[in-house]
Amino acid sequence: MPRPCHWHEEPDGTRTLIPGCAARAHDPDAECTCPSTASQLAFLRAELDAVRRDYRRFRRWHHCLLDALRTHPDGPAIYATAQKGHRR
Numbered sequence: 001m002p003r004p005c006h007w008h009e010e011p012d013g014t015r016t017l018i019p020g021c022a023a024r025a026h027d028p029d030a031e032c033t034c035p036s037t038a039s040q041l042a043f044l045r046a047e048l049d050a051v052r053r054d055y056r057r058f059r060r061w062h063h064c065l066l067d068a069l070r071t072h073p074d075g076p077a078i079y080a081t082a083q084k085g086h087r088r
């Protein structure tokens, strides 16, 4: 989701419109058509829920993978190789 229209202020007080919608990108004096704060919040909450679901799924997978490594005869060596790759 692009940032909604907002003003950027320079240290000298000069303000510049940073358009977030096509309407104001074409005409800075046009009415802003950016999504409302409420709809942006709803969108971001849905995004956060999706990220949390993905994170929980990843954690479950990570725990299963570690359990498999712990019981495999080559598990410690595989784990050490993975750690080296992760540190790069």
Ligand SMILES: [Zn+2]
Pocket (backbone or CB within 6 Å): 004, 005, 019, 020, 021, 024, 031, 032, 033, 034
């Ligand atoms: Zn706008």
